Amino acid sequence: MSQPRIVIVGGGFGGLAAAKALKKTPAEVTLIDRTNHHLFQPLLYQVATSVLSPNQIGFPIRGIFKNQRNTTVILGEVTGVDRDNKCIFVSDKDRLDVPLSYDYLVLATGATHSYFGQNEFEEFAPGLKSLADAEETRNKILQAFELAEAEEDPSRHRDLLTFVLVGAGPTGVEMAGALAVLVKTTLKSNFRRIDPASARVVLVDRSPRVLGTFSEQLSQAAKQRLENLGVEVRLGHGVDQIDADGVVVAGERIASKTVIWTAGVAPSPAGKWLRVETDHAGRVRVQDDLTVPGHPEIFVIGDTAAFQQDGKPLPGVAQVAMQQGRYAGKLIHTRITDSKQPAPFRYFDKGTMAVVGKGFAVLQSGKVQMSGLGAWLVWAFVHLQFLATSGLRLSVFLQWIWTFVTGQRGSRLIVNHHTSTPVSTAVSEPARGAA
Numbered sequence: 001m002s003q004p005r006i007v008i009v010g011g012g013f014g015g016l017a018a019a020k021a022l023k024k025t026p027a028e029v030t031l032i033d034r035t036n037h038h039l040f041q042p043l044l045y046q047v048a049t050s051v052l053s054p055n056q057i058g059f060p061i062r063g064i065f066k067n068q069r070n071t072t073v074i075l076g077e078v079t080g081v082d083r084d085n086k087c088i089f090v091s092d093k094d095r096l097d098v099p100l101s102y103d104y105l106v107l108a109t110g111a112t113h114s115y116f117g118q119n120e121f122e123e124f125a126p127g128l129k130s131l132a133d134a135e136e137t138r139n140k141i142l143q144a145f146e147l148a149e150a151e152e153d154p155s156r157h158r159d160l161l162t163f164v165l166v167g168a169g170p171t172g173v174e175m176a177g178a179l180a181v182l183v184k185t186t187l188k189s190n191f192r193r194i195d196p197a198s199a200r201v202v203l204v205d206r207s208p209r210v211l212g213t214f215s216e217q218l219s220q221a222a223k224q225r226l227e228n229l230g231v232e233v234r235l236g237h238g239v240d241q242i243d244a245d246g247v248v249v250a251g252e253r254i255a256s257k258t259v260i261w262t263a264g265v266a267p268s269p270a271g272k273w274l275r276v277e278t279d280h281a282g283r284v285r286v287q288d289d290l291t292v293p294g295h296p297e298i299f300v301i302g303d304t305a306a307f308q309q310d311g312k313p314l315p316g317v318a319q320v321a322m323q324q325g326r327y328a329g330k331l332i333h334t335r336i337t338d339s340k341q342p343a344p345f346r347y348f349d350k351g352t353m354a355v356v357g358k359g360f361a362v363l364q365s366g367k368v369q370m371s372g373l374g375a376w377l378v379w380a381f382v383h384l385q386f387l388a389t390s391g392l393r394l395s396v397f398l399q400w401i402w403t404f405v406t407g408q409r410g411s412r413l414i415v416n417h418h419t420s421t422p423v424s425t426a427v428s429e430p431a432r433g434a435a
């Protein structure tokens, strides 16, 4: 008799954990992702600010499963699900919407940026979700310093060297801190006409405090630390406008050539594929065993699922995705092997952390609250542990020590993947005048 087919869509934190939990299951496991790598998103900001290079936070999914014989990895984009005929549709460079049938389906397709309905902002304020985004942001930041160094008119340095981050959650705070350190340490003494330390880093959020999910005390500590690093923290007003000349906040224009979106996220379209109930954000409402109502063979996990625990939705963090992935894998295993099924899913919150510049983090775990170097050491230890392979752990560990001691960073290359706009059109005279 043929073995049951388990299809997992997404090789992020949730999908990877589910596939690993199925290692000993007598089944054909197929893991599909539209990229060939698992990405450690919590360190994306370090690629964007040149601390790490892309290959230090991404690892080929195929390599992770090289010894798991029951698992096949496919590079492809899932475009839909046919619940009734139990199949999904997969496209790749060669073929469109190829059906692939399943007995069990795990959707772990994560989230993408959300511009809260103002999608026109995207052109001027790219977000940070993939390695390509991080490289693009790094290019933009480094390019701004190059343009300022080449620009003889000092009145243009101000907007070239103003960096605006929209969204003061963990990503915005971590990016702002890392940028502030970059301009004060690594870039110091690299330029002749400009002083990189004069760069302005502005962090904007409409909420009244940074790191809104942390306690008031830690949020205050993070804000204080950012200000000590020279970051301008502008709270209580969102951005009204983002365009090629910068942003408008509470009626005031902040001229900037580098605006980075570090605010909302939106779930993948899994809810639309399945045509099931979603929450207001579009996340699929799942039952206490992470399956979709009426479909015990379909699991939705991680950022794309809405799971209520003690009356509150679980946050979109890596720990939730990993624990849900492990649970879904284990439950499928028990069903296939007719063994004892686990109790309903329950998330165990190990705590949250955010880094604010060099050697400083805030940490909240139950009643424990810490800020400073101790919290940063815990942060570093935990993040190293969760990197995909021991090779990455060693490489990132050594890079961090090197950067900590010398201020030097892993990758300060400007790598343009597309033909750049000719300089003559990029800085035409009328544009100059307007600026």
Ligand SMILES: Cc1cc2nc3c(=O)[nH]c(=O)nc-3n(C[C@H](O)[C@H](O)[C@H](O)COP(=O)(O)OP(=O)(O)OC[C@H]3O[C@@H](n4cnc5c(N)ncnc54)[C@H](O)[C@@H]3O)c2cc1C
Pocket (backbone or CB within 6 Å): 009, 010, 011, 012, 013, 014, 015, 032, 033, 034, 035, 037, 038, 039, 041, 042, 043, 044, 045, 076, 077, 078, 079, 108, 109, 110, 111, 128, 129, 170, 171, 268, 301, 302, 303, 304, 316, 317, 318, 319, 321, 353
């Ligand atoms: C910049 C940033 C910083 C973060 N920092 C932290 C942090 O410090 N701590 C923390 O706990 N969490 C952090 N998070 C959140 C955390 O990364 C997510 O909660 C976690 O990745 C969710 O896991 P997931 O498996 O649901 O989705 P993901 O890890 O996003 O994986 C989804 C996978 O699905 C694939 N995929 C999507 N759609 C398709 C499709 N149609 N076909 C095929 N494949 C598809 C994607 O390529 C991806 O590999 C951060 C996120 C970002 C963006």
